[in-house]
Amino acid sequence: MSDKRTGAQVMCEALIRNGVEVMFGIPGGAIMPFYYAMWEYRDKLRHVLCRHEQGAGHAAEGYARATGRLGVCIGTSGPGATNLVTAIADAMMDSTPILAITGQVGSHVLGKDAFQETDITGITMPITKHNYLVKRAEDLPYVFEEAIYIATTGRPGPVLIDVTKDAQQATIVPDWNIKLDLPGYKPNYRPNLKQVREAIKLILSAKKPLIIAGHGIIMSGAVEELRAFAERTRIPVITTLHGIGAFPEDHPLSIGMPGMHGWVHVNRAIQECDVLFNIGGRFDDRVTGKASTFAPNAKVIHVDIDPSEIGKNVKVTVPIVADARLALQAFLDEFPADREAFADLHGHASDWMEHIREMQAKHQPKQQYLNRSDTANMSLPPHDVYAALTKALNSRGNYRVVTDVGQHQMWAAQLIDWYRPRTHITSGGAGTMGFAVPAALGVALACPNDTVWAVCGDGGFQMTNQEMATIVQEGVKNVKIAVINNGYLGMVRQWQELFENKRYSGTPLSGPDFAKLAEAYYWKGITVEHTSQVEAAIEEAYATDGPVLIDFRVEREVNVFPMVPQNKSIGEMILESPHSS
Amino acid sequence: MKKHTIVALVQDRPGVLSRVVGLIRRRGFNIESLAVGHSETPGVSRMTIVVEWDDVEQVVKQLYRLIEVLKVSDVTNDPTVEREMALMKLHAPPAKRPEIVALTEVFDAKIVDVGANTVVVEMTGSPSKVQNFIDVIRPYGIREMMRTGRIAMVRGARGHTAEEYVESANGHAERVPVVN
Numbered sequence: 001m002s003d004k005r006t007g008a009q010v011m012c013e014a015l016i017r018n019g020v021e022v023m024f025g026i027p028g029g030a031i032m033p034f035y036y037a038m039w040e041y042r043d044k045l046r047h048v049l050c051r052h053e054q055g056a057g058h059a060a061e062g063y064a065r066a067t068g069r070l071g072v073c074i075g076t077s078g079p080g081a082t083n084l085v086t087a088i089a090d091a092m093m094d095s096t097p098i099l100a101i102t103g104q105v106g107s108h109v110l111g112k113d114a115f116q117e118t119d120i121t122g123i124t125m126p127i128t129k130h131n132y133l134v135k136r137a138e139d140l141p142y143v144f145e146e147a148i149y150i151a152t153t154g155r156p157g158p159v160l161i162d163v164t165k166d167a168q169q170a171t172i173v174p175d176w177n178i179k180l181d182l183p184g185y186k187p188n189y190r191p192n193l194k195q196v197r198e199a200i201k202l203i204l205s206a207k208k209p210l211i212i213a214g215h216g217i218i219m220s221g222a223v224e225e226l227r228a229f230a231e232r233t234r235i236p237v238i239t240t241l242h243g244i245g246a247f248p249e250d251h252p253l254s255i256g257m258p259g260m261h262g263w264v265h266v267n268r269a270i271q272e273c274d275v276l277f278n279i280g281g282r283f284d285d286r287v288t289g290k291a292s293t294f295a296p297n298a299k300v301i302h303v304d305i306d307p308s309e310i311g312k313n314v315k316v317t318v319p320i321v322a323d324a325r326l327a328l329q330a331f332l333d334e335f336p337a338d339r340e341a342f343a344d345l346h347g348h349a350s351d352w353m354e355h356i357r358e359m360q361a362k363h364q365p366k367q368q369y370l371n372r373s374d375t376a377n378m379s380l381p382p383h384d385v386y387a388a389l390t391k392a393l394n395s396r397g398n399y400r401v402v403t404d405v406g407q408h409q410m411w412a413a414q415l416i417d418w419y420r421p422r423t424h425i426t427s428g429g430a431g432t433m434g435f436a437v438p439a440a441l442g443v444a445l446a447c448p449n450d451t452v453w454a455v456c457g458d459g460g461f462q463m464t465n466q467e468m469a470t471i472v473q474e475g476v477k478n479v480k481i482a483v484i485n486n487g488y489l490g491m492v493r494q495w496q497e498l499f500e501n502k503r504y505s506g507t508p509l510s511g512p513d514f515a516k517l518a519e520a521y522y523w524k525g526i527t528v529e530h531t532s533q534v535e536a537a538i539e540e541a542y543a544t545d546g547p548v549l550i551d552f553r554v555e556r557e558v559n560v561f562p563m564v565p566q567n568k569s570i571g572e573m574i575l576e577s578p579h580s581s
Numbered sequence: 582m583k584k585h586t587i588v589a590l591v592q593d594r595p596g597v598l599s600r601v602v603g604l605i606r607r608r609g610f611n612i613e614s615l616a617v618g619h620s621e622t623p624g625v626s627r628m629t630i631v632v633e634w635d636d637v638e639q640v641v642k643q644l645y646r647l648i649e650v651l652k653v654s655d656v657t658n659d660p661t662v663e664r665e666m667a668l669m670k671l672h673a674p675p676a677k678r679p680e681i682v683a684l685t686e687v688f689d690a691k692i693v694d695v696g697a698n699t700v701v702v703e704m705t706g707s708p709s710k711v712q713n714f715i716d717v718i719r720p721y722g723i724r725e726m727m728r729t730g731r732i733a734m735v736r737g738a739r740g741h742t743a744e745e746y747v748e749s750a751n752g753h754a755e756r757v758p759v760v761n
Contacts, residue, residue, distance in 0.1 A: 117657070125603050130648045150648060183746050184592060185649045264690065308642035 003559065007137030008037035008168040011101070014144035016044050017176070020072050020350040021099075022063060022445055023046045024056035028076025029116060031103030033168035048445070048474055051466040053080050055438035057087020058464070060098045062442025064091075065425045066400060068219065070152055071453040076117030077105055081162070082123065086432060088158045089127040093429025094242065095215060097156035099147060100124075107135040107164040121162050129157030137170035145178045154187030155306040156219060187305060191322035196330045199277070199301045199318045204341060206275035209235045210298075212287075215242035215428075216280015216305065218421040222325035226279070227251070229328050232335060233342065234349040236356055238266055240281045241413055244424040249417050255356055259287040260564045261410040264363035267562075267570040269356045270295050280324040283313040284429065292568035297346040303327045363562075363575070378555040380529045382408070382484055385552045386415035388534040389453070389482065396542065399423060400443050400452045404436035404460035406491040408484035409436060410560045412455050434463030437481065441471055444479045449544070451478050458485040458511050468521040471547050480541045481549040483514050486556045494559045498574065518549035526550045582633040584613070585657045586733050588639070589628045590620060590743050592649040597626070600647050605632060605640070614665075614730030622743035625651065629732045637700055651746040660736045666705045666729045667715065668693075672722030673700040688714040699724065 005013070023045065028037040038047055050056040053075040060071030075084045081102040105114040121133045130150050132143050143161060151159040152465045203209060208530045210333070223246055230237050230247065236255045237247045247254050257264045258270055267289075270276065276298040279289065283302075288294040291313045299317040302310050303324060306478055310319040320327055336342075343561050393399045394417060401416060403409040403426040418424050425443060427435035440454035461483050471479055493507040515525030524544050528551065541548040562573040582753055591597050598617060613631040620627040634640060637655050644653045673681050678700070685692055685702055688710070694701035702716050708731050715726070734740060 122599070125596070125600055126607055129646075182648065306646070308639070308646055312639060312642075318738045 003173045004171050005174055006033065006037060006168065007140050007163065007170050007172065008033040008039070008175045010137060010172070011144065011163065011168070012041040012045055013035050013174070014141055015072065016041065017146045018070070018144070020045065022046045022048060023072040024050050024059040024063075024442065025074025025101075026050055026053055026056060026076070026080060027074075028080045030077035030105055030165045031074060031080070031101075031168075033165060034074070034101070034103065034163070037168075045430055048441070048470065050438065050470050052464065053083030053084050054434065055441070055464050055467040055470065057084045057098070057100065058432075058435050058438035059442035059467070060100075060515055061087060061094075061435075062097045062402060062425060063440030063446045064096050064098055064442075065094075065439070066443040066446040068221070068422070068424055069097075069446075071096070072101065072146060073098060074101045076103045076116065077120070078118045078149040080116075080460040081118055085123060085127070085464060088124055088160065090427055090430040090432045090435065091158035092127045094427065095156050095219065096158065098158045100150055100158060102160065102162045103168070104133065104162045104164045104418035106166045108166070108425050110164065111254065113249070120160065125162050126573070127158070128160050131160040132162065134161060134163045134167050137167045137172045138175075140167065141174045141176055142178055146180055146182065149180060149182075150185065154185070156234060172532045181207065188307075188321050189305070189323040189326050191303070191320045191327040191330045193334065195318055195320045195329060196327070196334050199320065200331065200334055202275050202299055202301060202318060203233060203277065204336075204345050206345065208269075208273045208352045209233070209275040209277065209349065210269060210273040211235050211237045211279050212276065212278040213237055213243040213246040214240045214241060214279065214281025216303070216324040217243060217246035218280075220280065220305075220323050220325040222328050223247070223421050224278070225325055225328035225332065228332055232332065234346050234353075235277070236269065236349070236353055238270070239418075240284075240287055241426065242428050243281060244413060244418045245421040246280075248419040250419065253353070255360070257413055258567075259284075259570065260289070260413065261560050261562065262287075262570070263360065263414075264562050264573055264575070265356050265360035267564065268359055270298075271569075271571045273298050275299050275301065277301045279327065282309045285313070288313060288565050289564045289570035293571070317439070318413070378558075380528065380534070380552065380554045381531070382411055382486070382552070382554040383415060384485060384531040385482065385528075385534055385554065386411055388538055389455075390416045391535075392538045393417075393453075393530070396451070398424060398450045398564045400447055400450050402426065402436045402440040402443055402452060402454045404454075404456040405431045406457045406460060406489070407431045407486075407494065407558075407560050408455055408490070410491075411484070414560075431459075433460035436460060437464050438467040440479050440481070441467055441474075441476060444471070444476045445474070448478060451480060454479060454481045456481065456483055457490055458483055458487065458514070459489045459509055461514070463512055465517070468523060468547070468549075469519065472522050477546045479547045481518075481547070483549065483551050485514065485551050485553050486558070487509070487511075488556060491560070493557070497557065497559065497577070498563070499565065514549060514551035524548040527553065530555045582635055583657070585632060585634045585637045585655055586655050586663070586731065587628075587630040587632070587637070588654050588733055588735075589625050589630065589644060589650060590652040590741060590746060591628060591647075592651065593619070593624050593626045594649050597647075597649045599642065600649070601628065604643055606646070608640070610634060613672070614728070616730040616732045619743070620743040625743035625746070627663050628665070629730070631731050651743070652741050654735075654741065656733055656735055659739070661733045662736060663707055663731055663733045664705060665708045665711045665731050666703065667711050668727045669704065669715070669718065669723050670700045671700050671702060671718060672698065672724055677721055681718070684714075684717060688717075690714060710760070725754040
């Protein structure tokens with residue numbers, strides 16, 4: 001090959017230079033030159049043809065969330081690009097590094113309502129970390145380098161590059177001698193040591209300290225540092241929805257999930273604590289409840305790489321802008337060498353933990369939740385599915401669980417035992433129904449040796465289940481789908497039951513026979529209607545060398561408890577349905 | 582809600598104005614005025630934004646999330662020089678002209694065009710002085726008016742040169758590898 005390349009070839013080479021191996025997308029008119037070029041690079045750059053661009057976006061997210069590496073998705077101009085929007089917004093909310101590449105109409109017709117023209121850079125401006133419209137092939141090497149750098153550094157996020165068709169077609173001699181010029185983008189990774197010492201002083205004098213471990217722990221790879229920090233200080237550790245896996249739940253210092261569907265003892269502990277050390281979490285409103293009533297007695301230490309998160313929802317005493325891993329390392333380095341310095345803290349922390357465990361024993365510990373009295377007469381309470389699934393995951397190991405959004409998602413977070421980072425992957429901030437099936441595809445390609453369980457509700461499953469065909473076409477065998485099928489948009493129904501006098505407006509939901517649907521997609525499909533069939537079905541799923549869907553037809557009106565009503569203090573939890581007792 | 586004056590240094594790239602405005606629009610605030618132009622350093626623009634805001638600190642932080650934003654300052658409580666220009670086409674039949682000329686002189690405004698029945702007046706000054714002049718001249722009949730919006734600069738040696746931000750970019754942020 002000479003030095004000359006088309007813009008489309010430059011795009012492929014830029015991706016390969018940045019370590020990209022897999023892309024998820026759908027071709028169309030304005031992106032055809034890129035697909036034409038892609039063929040030459042297919043040994044290094046695998047293209048996965050999805051069935052909908054939203055699926056491509058979520059698959060890229062799943063790939064990124066499972067690995068920490070960049071996920072790449074592709075769409076053509078117009079509807080191809082707008083179909084990516086939901087996944088891009090989801091990645092923005094959950095700080096997921098993805099690169100969306102879209103084709104655009106020729107630069108000479110830009111802005112003239114050409115066929116399949118949409119202003120996708122305008123549309124995605126508020127839901128991307130940054131985006132680009134490229135009209136000249138010469139700009140492609142720099143833009144791709146900068147875009148990938150921005151997506152994967154600092155607080156990761158989605159970046160979109162919109163490339164006009166003529167820029168993809170033009171022939172140039174690319175200049176790969178790239179020096180990034182980003183005077184306005186300088187993520188601060190290293191913590192200010194003065195602030196760290198200030199925080200240590202607060203921690204050492206605390207009587208009721210707590211750690212909240214968020215997504216930042218997982219993204220920065222700080223799991224070992226967090227464990228060392230917790231063991232050194234003996235402070236109880238809370239893991240948020242996205243912090244699940246940052247700290248093993250069988251560790252004696254782990255107390256579980258906070259927030260709207262967090263455990264009572266966790267939320268009560270937050271309301272009682274005097275020092276709250278949040279590392280890598282953003283005090284989302286699903287964690288804080290009514291923010292003005294959150295942790296009223298606590299001095300807050302907040303470590304976040306994004307300065308705009310600090311002080312946004314909760315008043316902070318010691319702000320630390322830093323990478324979570326480097327911050328924790330700094331804490332470990334700056335801790336007093338003298339073990340005596342920890343004596344008071346350890347004494348208080350031990351009493352405090354005892355108090356938390358007492359609350360936990362009183363208010364529904366996890367195991368009790370698996371055997372609630374009000375589920376005794378049901379043929380298949382959803383909790384039985386999770387109990388069996390947890391058992392299977394623990395005994396077999398090597399798993400990833402991707403959840404969708406709704407009741408089944410909260411049950412998964414509550415009831416499965418979580419030990420390792422990146423094993424629990426879900427749509428948190430955006431709450432995107434339809435996330436799980438396509439995301440599981442991305443996870444499965446990234447982790448070929450793991451069994452990937454997509455746990456969905458029947459509502460979310462019906463939004464993106466066409467990616468089952470993609471999974472078959474790509475020869476992906478390590479995906480199993482568990483549909484927690486209750487015939488409702490269950491979480492909305494739960495709110496209607498609890499707060500809207502059971503007016504089930506728009507929530508009863510029918511579907512096809514999911515097992516037959518699976519068979520139509522050349523999957524194995526299994527229907528489970530009774531608790532006695534659950535374990536055998538999961539065993540069969542594992543025994544099958546290929547994708548399997550299990551339709552768990554669970555009790556229709558079961559609620560997720562505990563629950564904090566929206567905009568209430570997390571001290572005010574509902575523990576069971578008013579009519580069930 | 583309090584009126585705030587924000588001064589921002591931004592890289593001069595396509596779309597940067599849209600990004601800044603979009604961030605403010607997202608919160609449903611109305612921009613009272615916005616002035617943008619080149620700064621002393623090539624490739625860097627300076628913006629002055631006037632808007633009614635509650636938690637200006639949070640919006641300043643959000644603005645910093647934009648890749649092209651170099652520096653944002655809320656100068657509302659700083660000693661500043663603030664200027665605005667207005668061009669006004671006034672209804673000015675010959676009989677009324679002496680009065681209009683007299684008023685423009687009092688306010689240090691300038692008549693920059695004279696037509697058969699109109700004059701165009703250029704008024705530059707602090708925003709309040711410009712407003713005063715407009716109030717006084719309005720009864721004569723303003724046919725067209727264009728205001729530039731406020732531009733602001735912090736007095737004395739304080740404030741920020743664009744250069745310091747561009748130069749500090751050499752050797753950009755370190756990349757911390759993720760270990761897992």
